[in-house]
Amino acid sequence: MPDVKELPKGQLYKSLFQLPRWEGLVSGHRLCAGCTAGVIVRHLTKVAGPNTIVVNATGCVEVSTTPYPYTSWNVPWIHVAFENAAAVASGVESAIKVLKKKGVISDDYKVIALGGDGGTFDIGFQALSGMLERGHRVMYVVYDNEAYMNTGIQRSGATPYGAWTTTTPAGKVWRGEWRPKKDIAAIVAAHRVPYVATANPAYTLDMINKFKKGLDALEEGPSFVHVIMPCTTGWRFDPNLGITIARLATETGIWVLYEIDHGNYRVTMPVKKRKPVKEYLKLQGRFRHLRDDEIAVIQRMVDEEVERINKIVGKEVIGPVAP
Amino acid sequence: MTLAVKEEIRKGLRKPMPMSTNTAIATAARDLDVDVVSAYPITPQTTVVEKIAEYIADGQLDAEMIHVESEHSALSAAIGAAVTGARSFTATASQGLALMHEILHIASGGRVPVVMSVATRALSAPISIWNDHSDVMNARDSGWIIAFVSSAQEAYDTVIQAFRVAEDPDVLLPFMVVYDGYLMSHTMEPVITEDREKVLAYAPKRDYPHKLDPKNPLTIGTITDPNWYYEFKYQQVEAMKIALEKFREADREFGKVFGRNYGVLECVHCEDADAIVVANTSYATTLKYIIRDVREQGMKVGLLKMKLYRPFPVEEFLKATSSVDTVLVVDRAISYGAPVQGPLASEINALYHSRGLDTKVVSVVAGIGQRAFKDDDAKYMFKLALESRKAVPEETIFYGVRK
Ligand SMILES: Cc1ncc(C[n+]2csc(CCOP(=O)(O)OP(=O)(O)O)c2C)c(N)n1
Ligand code: SF4
Ligand SMILES: [Mg+2]
Numbered sequence: 001m002p003d004v005k006e007l008p009k010g011q012l013y014k015s016l017f018q019l020p021r022w023e024g025l026v027s028g029h030r031l032c033a034g035c036t037a038g039v040i041v042r043h044l045t046k047v048a049g050p051n052t053i054v055v056n057a058t059g060c061v062e063v064s065t066t067p068y069p070y071t072s073w074n075v076p077w078i079h080v081a082f083e084n085a086a087a088v089a090s091g092v093e094s095a096i097k098v099l100k101k102k103g104v105i106s107d108d109y110k111v112i113a114l115g116g117d118g119g120t121f122d123i124g125f126q127a128l129s130g131m132l133e134r135g136h137r138v139m140y141v142v143y144d145n146e147a148y149m150n151t152g153i154q155r156s157g158a159t160p161y162g163a164w165t166t167t168t169p170a171g172k173v174w175r176g177e178w179r180p181k182k183d184i185a186a187i188v189a190a191h192r193v194p195y196v197a198t199a200n201p202a203y204t205l206d207m208i209n210k211f212k213k214g215l216d217a218l219e220e221g222p223s224f225v226h227v228i229m230p231c232t233t234g235w236r237f238d239p240n241l242g243i244t245i246a247r248l249a250t251e252t253g254i255w256v257l258y259e260i261d262h263g264n265y266r267v268t269m270p271v272k273k274r275k276p277v278k279e280y281l282k283l284q285g286r287f288r289h290l291r292d293d294e295i296a297v298i299q300r301m302v303d304e305e306v307e308r309i310n311k312i313v314g315k316e317v318i319g320p321v322a323p
Numbered sequence: 324m325t326l327a328v329k330e331e332i333r334k335g336l337r338k339p340m341p342m343s344t345n346t347a348i349a350t351a352a353r354d355l356d357v358d359v360v361s362a363y364p365i366t367p368q369t370t371v372v373e374k375i376a377e378y379i380a381d382g383q384l385d386a387e388m389i390h391v392e393s394e395h396s397a398l399s400a401a402i403g404a405a406v407t408g409a410r411s412f413t414a415t416a417s418q419g420l421a422l423m424h425e426i427l428h429i430a431s432g433g434r435v436p437v438v439m440s441v442a443t444r445a446l447s448a449p450i451s452i453w454n455d456h457s458d459v460m461n462a463r464d465s466g467w468i469i470a471f472v473s474s475a476q477e478a479y480d481t482v483i484q485a486f487r488v489a490e491d492p493d494v495l496l497p498f499m500v501v502y503d504g505y506l507m508s509h510t511m512e513p514v515i516t517e518d519r520e521k522v523l524a525y526a527p528k529r530d531y532p533h534k535l536d537p538k539n540p541l542t543i544g545t546i547t548d549p550n551w552y553y554e555f556k557y558q559q560v561e562a563m564k565i566a567l568e569k570f571r572e573a574d575r576e577f578g579k580v581f582g583r584n585y586g587v588l589e590c591v592h593c594e595d596a597d598a599i600v601v602a603n604t605s606y607a608t609t610l611k612y613i614i615r616d617v618r619e620q621g622m623k624v625g626l627l628k629m630k631l632y633r634p635f636p637v638e639e640f641l642k643a644t645s646s647v648d649t650v651l652v653v654d655r656a657i658s659y660g661a662p663v664q665g666p667l668a669s670e671i672n673a674l675y676h677s678r679g680l681d682t683k684v685v686s687v688v689a690g691i692g693q694r695a696f697k698d699d700d701a702k703y704m705f706k707l708a709l710e711s712r713k714a715v716p717e718e719t720i721f722y723g724v725r726k
Contacts, residue, residue, distance in 0.1 A: 087397075
């Protein structure tokens with residue numbers, strides 16, 4: 001195993017330069033040019049280090065990184081099916097536990113389950129809940145591109161209100177997705193797991209520290225990190241805009257960065273003055289069909305969510321929309 | 324059972340214990356020192372897992388039990404555990420096996436040596452908790468080794484053999500041990516169990532060669548394009564061939580070590596028979612019990628008890644039935660709308676034809692949803708087999724149904 005210096009338990013990164021040069025996910029994969037999944041997963045493996053096992057659900061990351069006979073993975077990696085990453089990871093974790101107890105292995109590997117929004121919010125939801133409820137020491141990371149991208153941009157339970165997808169097209173009757181996004185992190189938090197967080201690749205330091213905290217929490221139980229993941233192909237934007245759009249998601253209050261650490265809710269990236277949601281929406285082809293009145297509905301939905309969060313925190317961590 | 328073992332029992336050196344097949348299977352898992360058990364309750368499998376839970380709770384077995392939220396996750400977790408190097412066991416039936424279906428193929432394609440017991444039960448709809456073989460027949464092409472067992476003792480022994488064969492580095496295929504729900508799962512029989520050391524010497528834990536191990540990172544379960552996929556699948560074809568040889572050897576060795584073995588199939592009175600009845604699991608036991616009577620009545624019939632089903636022991640089967648012109652196959656599942664609607668009969672028919680043989684095959688479907696099959700029914704099967712020598716019924720006989 002490569003000798004990679006890990007940040008001790010309980011410590012957080014102060015700078016990205018503290019990350020190892022070692023790569024857990026190397027280049028040569030087939031993710032679309034401009035896909036933000038690579039940035040997320042690469043940083044995830046750097047934080048976890050080589051003493052890690054990754055269980056991947058079917059989806060863009062899985063197919064793009066493992067076209068046989070090639071692989072981008074420098075850590076042991078397994079894909080079994082679409083809906084069962086959490087169940088497979090439960091098995092891996094249980095095996096490590098019992099084999100360690102029986103003296104067959106000496107190390108305690110970190111186990112990470114990685115799934116897309118479809119594989120997590122929808123078809124993998126039951127397996128995820130089971131894994132969390134049973135307390136397996138697995139960090140589950142969902143990269144959320146808000147649709148089934150691998151099969152061609154179909155809506156999922158994570159698709160936001162108003163978004164065009166190939167199964168919620170915008171026409172005379174339908175105006176894109178008409179239901180709000182499922183609040184998966186809240187549902188996970190209801191399992192009372194030690195650590196839950198939302199993350200964003202545009203706020204890299206915040207994201208890697210959430211991975212770090214999630215991994216540190218494995219001593220006690222499962223953890224969950226929900227990462228927004230702009231998808232150039234499905235969201236219909238120029239490949240150089242992925243991180244810009246990711247940042248706008250947080251700046252507009254659409255993607256609030258928070259953590260629930262042992263039940264303590266904290267917004268990790270306060271926003272003094274919010275940008276109007278229109279700035280986020282207008283860069284993406286999937287919202288191109290929206291009229292101003294429809295955009296106003298989305299703005300109102302975000303305002304309400306921000307108000308709800310400020311109430312939880314007890315002060316205004318996310319400010320009003322700046323004119 | 325060898326005479327030596329019988330003698331030991333007579334002398335009181337060994338004491339058979341009363342057990343259901345479910346308990347016998349759980350006890351085999353205990354004696355094999357399985358590391359991970361992940362299972363979900365379904366009648367009539369449940370008491371297997373309950374018994375294993377008791378063994379763990381009492382400290383008789385040191386294993387992790389994963390109380391999964393579905394059978395789909397049960398097999399998925401068993402795969403995860405096996406691929407991490409743990410000896411993994413699961414058990415199911417009926418709807419549970421159907422729910423696992425997707426993962427059955429992944430276990431075999433991924434060459435993961437999970438062992439699973441299946442207490443066969445009918446499939447919905449309408450819902451029936453009673454026995455037939457719809458569930459296992461629905462899974463027959465999933466690439467698993469499949470063995471039918473006919474007694475609690477054979478179940479105990481076969482689970483032990485299953486781990487030895489499945490985990491063999493030249494095989495690496497998942498293994499299903501199949502028996503009858505209720506008719507076996509919940510009926511008591513005497514069972515001899517073996518010492519753990521002896522069991523582990525016969526079926527030693529081996530290092531899984533494609534383990535998830537940070538010291539040697541492997542990528543498992545990749546996307547495989549048309550240039551490669553077929554070769555992976557053909558390797559499974561080859562592995563099945565090896566599995567047949569390994570199973571034969573494992574069975575012989577089991578006989579040497581424990582004084583009991585069953586062969587890949589068993590043929591009773593086949594040498595001089597005019598017609599043979601083919602059956603498996605508890606039906607084979609009932610037919611075997613009745614064959615004495617019908618023989619005494621002068622009917623020259625034989626009984627072929629199918630044990631190993633996948634891989635199919637073609638050579639043994641052809642040899643055992645070589646002297647007869649007619650076989651009657653009792654199926655407990657329906658292949659709806661098929662030319663021959665008993666799935667096993669259909670395969671056996673195809674086998675004879677592929678070898679240029681004109682042995683006639685009578686297809687009988689019986690015991691659907693546990694429609695009773697008693698001694699008289701067993702007798703009738705032998706009679707029908709003989710009568711069919713003159714004229715084989717053209718269509719599958721749905722025995723015992725009210726039309
Ligand atoms: C049981 C099953 N149903 C459907 C599919 C087809 N399928 C493969 S990937 C995928 C979409 C994955 O979506 P998501 O989890 O959001 O990941 P992404 O592709 O967006 O990265 C679907 C529907 C499958 N592989 N298995
Ligand atoms: S479709 Fe989207 S998520 Fe998939 S590889 Fe392309 S950019 Fe990434
Ligand atoms: Mg997606």
